[in-house]
Amino acid sequence: MVDDAAMEGSAITKNPAGGDEDKSSPSHTFERYSLPVRDAPDLHSTPSRFKVSVDRVGLAKLLFKEVFHYRFNMGLVLSRPCIYGVFGGPLGGFAPREHECVGCLRCTIEHPEIVKVEPNPLRWGWGDDFHNPLALDTVDHESRSGSVPVRGQGYRGKFGGAGWDGMWTDMSEIVRPTRDGIHGRESISTLVDLGGSPPLVDPDDLPDTPTLSLPLPTFLDLPPAQSQQIDLPEIWHRAAAMTKGMAFLPVRTVLEKGCPTTHIAPFFSSGEEHLCASFHGTRLVEAESLETALALQRALPQSVVSLRMPYPEDPTELVRLFQKGIRLFHLVADFHGIGPQGRFVLDLIQESHCALVSEGIRDQCSLIGTGGILLAEHTAKAILCGLDAVALDTALSIAIHGRPPGGFGGRDTRYSFPHIPVDWAAQRITNLLSAWRDQLLEIMGAMGLREIRRMRGEMGRALFQSILEKEAFSDIEGFPE
């Protein structure tokens, strides 16, 4: 028996034929899982968040007055009134450095007749309701620095709303013995096991069902279509290796590039199962259809086989597929997290999870979810709702400056990428995953959870706005049914 702390640094398949070293052997030394974070500055500047307009005549008069007031201390005169240095450039307020503006509005309060600060329409027109400028900024910050964005002004957003905003995590003192995973005083494990496991284990007859253990519950989903020739598969592969994780890539791409599959899960479209001969010992493979998945299970008995499918309209479909032998489901919604009948993944995940729980088979299979996961908190919420792991899509492209020119549409949307070096891009993705892991540890610490496997489907730690509002206000006349 190996404890999770020891396994936290490893990513192994219980696969006797696999080429991967089995690091779970007791002789393997302890290694705490950590991600190699390094600064990866933006390669292309984005429009500033705010537009700062200054009345130059008014400013000249003010400066004239202040030169005498501050006794010719020009450094001081030219830097006022902004402590963030917006007016601290060589030309002071005559050429404000708008990128430095954080929107505190101090200047407009002190000198309303001279300075005006407004949101920059170029910036706030980006994206859409889901991929909004604040979310894009957050992903940019995380992938640039690998750190958690702390704004220091408290939370200024809404305390409820549609989608993920309608769910909160319960971090009250009543439910939590506080744990500290961030500063390493206590081990909180983000290790996740995927694949099938039998309902009961006989120690004398251990099953050889393949399972996959990963140190992070976060996959890199198939790279998006692109309008240039950026080597996304190499970026995905490099980032997955740096994070000891897994990236999905089309099987033909894997064959063409000859990538080792330690950190790659080849994706087989229908009819491509004959290409599996080169993948004996591969830890994870994915199929587009049930027939392909079953063919892969027969051909690669030591690999975990995932079935990629849309979130089902009827969640009992998962039970039927389980009975046919599927043990790992990869459920896909669109980039905005919208699945069948226009429903958001928050509900779809819970339904899928509960359908498996009610049949008593939830622990014998695993769920990965793609679509609608743009921020770290979405991963935590998706796992609380019932996923074992998530696979990222738009967040990865945003991290490496990819933008769909016509907006975040369907999965065939072509992304436009500037010229980006592979090393830089892999580092950005690594930084992003590191910042997300820190936030997962923060959330789990605040909920008193020591491992992410226990967080799966732990809906008792979640609060839902719709339920709370109903409980509180449904007796009041006019409350919508």
Ligand code: SF4
């Ligand atoms: S709003 Fe705040 S940060 Fe922006 S220019 Fe004015 S004082 Fe500086």
